[in-house]
Amino acid sequence: MALTQQEFAFVSGLVRREAAIVLETGKEYLVEARLLPLARRTGTPSVSEFVARAQRERALADQIVDALTTNETSWLRDREPFSAFTDSVLPDLAERRTPVQKLRIWSAACSSGQEPYGLAMLLEESLKSSRQYEILATDISAEMLERAKTGRYSQLEVNRGLPVPMLVKYFQRAGTEWQVSESLRRNITFQKVNLAAPLPPVQPFDVVFLRNVLIYFDLETKRSVLRRIRSLMRPDGWLFLGAAETTIGIDDGFERVVAGRASAYRPRAATTAPVGATRKG
Amino acid sequence: MTSPTTDDLQAITEQVWLSYLDPEGTNPFLPSEQAPTMPCVIAAVSVTGAWEGHVVMSFSTEASKKASSALLGMEDEEVTTDDIADAVGELVNVIGGNVKSLLPDGSLLSLPHVATIDEGVNKWPAAVEVCRLQGSWQNEPIAISVWTSKSTG
Amino acid sequence: MVIDDSRAMRLILRRIVTQLGFEVVEAGNGREALDLLESMDQPPQVALIDWNMPEMNGLEFVTAVRSQERFRQITLMMVTTESEHGQIVRALAAGAHEYVIKPFTPEAITEKLALLGLVPSGTMS
Secondary structure, rough: OOHHHHHHHHHHHHHHHOOOOOOOOOOOOOHHHHHHHHHHOOOOHHHHHHHHHHOHHHHHHHHHHHHHHHOOOOOOOOHHHHHHHHHHHHHHHHHHHHOOOOOEEEEEEOOOHHHHHHHHHHHHHHHOOOOOOEEEEEEHHHHHHHHHHHHHEEHHHHHHOOOOOHHHHHHHEEEEEEEEHHHHOOOOOEEEEOOOOOOOOOEEEEEEEOOOHHHOHHHHHHHHHHHHHOOOOEEEEEEEEEOOOOOOOOOEEEEEEEEOOEEEEEEEEHHHHOOOOEOOO | OOOOOOOHHHHHHHHHHHHHHHOOOOOOEEEEOOOOOEEEEEEEEEEEOOOOOOEEEEEEEHHHHHHHHHOOOOOOOHHHHHHHHHHHHHHHHHHHHHHOOOOOOEEEEEEEEEEEEEOOOOOOOOOOEEEEEEEEOEEEEEEEEEEEOOOOO | OOOOOOHHHHHHHHHHHHHHHOOEEEEOOHHHHHHHHHHOOOOOOOEOOOOOOOOOHHHHHHHHHOOHHHOOOOOOEEEEOOOOHHHHHHHHHHOOOOOOOOOHHHHHHHHHHHHOOOHHHHHOO
């Protein structure tokens, strides 16, 4: 059954508001092709009825946005922040923490999971085997978290910026897909978190990755998100933002430092005695 | 070892389309009851060794042309029969290679074979169909099927 | 250097790496590629190598290149439908540096070349 004009208008309005993506008339078939699996999964008999339900149920509307906006994301293609993490940040933390202290890392917008699993691989490769770590991976989308939790990736996804030695070491084939190994999954906890709302109480973090998220918020929200994140960081912790993002002019509580070839941000008090990092800006 | 299923074919086909024929994800291959009728273009690779059978794609003449121009980055009217043979041959090679990864170790893939069939017979004697995905792309029918020889299936 | 027995695939790969600023030479199998290497004044920075080809396959080509000191500098990247775990391990053991499974998007090739330091990571899509 084809989508009516009204149903298509609802869907295109939704993705325009939520993701700034324009779906022109004529793309009805695309909407149908992408939403059919969702309708089936939720036991809704047709795409039309799924769209009708989504007008009443927020969670289903979120699924529509995800289904129509998701692209494969890359694993470790942005070399600078990841080499800063392994070459500057981890040696710094190894010096500052006692050998038995667990390192705590937060992947604050983990999407389909490439970032937390990628960080886990880097930690496995870089840390002494006696050093324990834990990663909290959060996202606003329950659908994304479910996907990330399964640790299953398509062939197209494992082609994207994942060094092949990591593929053979940390993945197994599972039918047409690849499955992340248990050795990585056991150190990662997935949790739904809305960064724009008060955060749940947790132990402070040594490193926070919050890349390509702030760009979607207005200035006030950026400021409150950064303030809340700072309150969950160790005083000598590290924050990584996307290349086009900064705390400068938004939250004075952070200071930008150079780490390798990347910029990182640290709570201001920590930078009075920098170790393994120099000031900038 | 379980046999490849229509779901497997669907997953593989979606990836091939996103990679080579529909990079924007706006013209996906849409499964339906529609199948190509003659005249059609057939592209096939055979699997030998631990598993024996064929991976076959069939295209309406128009679909083979559209697929070739999209893959090679040409205009529809520029596409020659050699281009079609190269392009759909490579498509079935990639799909066949991905099907092979689901089959037992020690299975080997042949070089692709491409043929135009105007009328008459198109059969895979001594083989049975394992799974099939058919539908349309840009309103032209395309089918993908996997066959195994009766003795090893 | 792009090594694949399929003209269509050579064309696709040529298009991607040309856009990244590489000059491209093509070969239809491992044997042709070795002959071409012998005739070149300066070896290429990187070879993109199919696995299943007539005469000399990609794995044999990788082994042959790795056995010669003067070809040390060439980065070897398999681009193939061979995607079993064990096959990838074999290619790495033979001396391949990276591996892309077909089908691939242009970004996959670009990002792997960036991981290898052959294109700046700023040129990403």
